Amino acid sequence: MSTQDKVLRVGHSPDPDDAFMFYGLATGKVKLEGIVIEHMLEDIQSLNERAMRAELPVTAISAHAFPYVADKYWIMRTGASMGEGYGPVIISRNHKTLGDLKGKTVATPGPLTTATLLFKIFTNGIKNVDMPFDKIMEAVDNNTVDAGLLIHEGQITYQSLGYHKILDFGEFWEKETTGLPLPLGLDVVRKDLGIDLARRLSRGLKESIAYGYDHQDESIPYAMQWGRGIDRELGGKFVKMYVSQLTIDMGENGQKGLEELFKRAQLRGLIPPMPAIELV
Numbered sequence: 001m002s003t004q005d006k007v008l009r010v011g012h013s014p015d016p017d018d019a020f021m022f023y024g025l026a027t028g029k030v031k032l033e034g035i036v037i038e039h040m041l042e043d044i045q046s047l048n049e050r051a052m053r054a055e056l057p058v059t060a061i062s063a064h065a066f067p068y069v070a071d072k073y074w075i076m077r078t079g080a081s082m083g084e085g086y087g088p089v090i091i092s093r094n095h096k097t098l099g100d101l102k103g104k105t106v107a108t109p110g111p112l113t114t115a116t117l118l119f120k121i122f123t124n125g126i127k128n129v130d131m132p133f134d135k136i137m138e139a140v141d142n143n144t145v146d147a148g149l150l151i152h153e154g155q156i157t158y159q160s161l162g163y164h165k166i167l168d169f170g171e172f173w174e175k176e177t178t179g180l181p182l183p184l185g186l187d188v189v190r191k192d193l194g195i196d197l198a199r200r201l202s203r204g205l206k207e208s209i210a211y212g213y214d215h216q217d218e219s220i221p222y223a224m225q226w227g228r229g230i231d232r233e234l235g236g237k238f239v240k241m242y243v244s245q246l247t248i249d250m251g252e253n254g255q256k257g258l259e260e261l262f263k264r265a266q267l268r269g270l271i272p273p274m275p276a277i278e279l280v
Contacts, residue, residue: 005036008201011050011059012187014041015152017242018060020223021079024211025204027222032204043132044185045110057190058201062110063183063261064117067271072190075258076202077279078209079187080250081242082257087170087182088115091163092147093140098166101126104146109133114184114261115151117271118169121264137161151184157234180257181246189280198280209248255279 010025012018024030025037040056048065050056054072066075088109095101101123108116108128119128128149131139136148140163147166150158158165173182187205189198212219220236227234246254255277265271 007036008057009038011040011047011056014226016223020239023219024208030208048112062114064114065112067274070274073188074280076187078206081185082246083170083182085174089168090166107136107145107148183258
């Protein structure tokens with residue numbers, strides 16, 4: 001690092017998919033000339049809150065959080081987590097349908113998470129209580145809540161643990177929108193960095209993802225440090241679910257999915273009005 005290098009803090013979740021995306025940059029295998037990346041790993045709800053205060057130059061956020069920070073950040077066309085027929089899942093031990101949950105309580109993973117937004121858009125007459133995502137299964141098992149909305153690796157482990165699937169929002173969204181991807185997480189870059197640097201950072205992340213795919217014997221074990229109880233095979237599956245072609249570049253289809261999510265949320269009065277989406 002030279003004295004002229006610009007240090008930029010980049011926030012992302014301590015999850016296998018985020019770790020995989022940033023592997024190239026985190027290990028120095030992918031370099032951005034004149035820029036040193038300082039990684040900050042925090043859960044997504046904390047990163048959403050930091051984005052509200054514009055603390056980090058580049059950060060992962062929930063798609064749900066973007067309308068609240070649209071005046072401060074651009075969306076990077078690279079780095080989005082999108083479900084393609086899969087997504088957050090409502091599970092229960094004792095109930096099997098959404099109808100069974102009328103008047104009951106579902107644990108949701110944080111007020112600004114996209115999972116919680118989907119719950120509020122598409123359910124009626126069901127209460128929710130927010131809690132850390134990794135406490136939700138335990139709350140269901142203890143009968144503290146009647147059901148739970150799972151994100152991260154819970155989406156691929158719940159069946160083996162004997163829970164009933166009530167609704168997979170990814171499957172539901174795909175039918176509801178005739179095939180659009182479901183935007184869950186975004187990477188954003190602060191506007192005060194300027195458009196040229198923002199585009200450079202977006203390209204750098206794209207190179208980092210490409211490096212991870214080209215060197216999976218290194219990047220998957222690295223990512224699995226944050227696997228929370230899943231083995232390498234399941235971890236590899238989870239990474240590839242959420243680091244897809246749409247992550248490399250969300251393109252027109254990804255943008256349409258994002259616009260559809262925001263349109264539906266606005267119709268329900270769940271998010272503030274926002275300008276047209278501009279990708280960098």
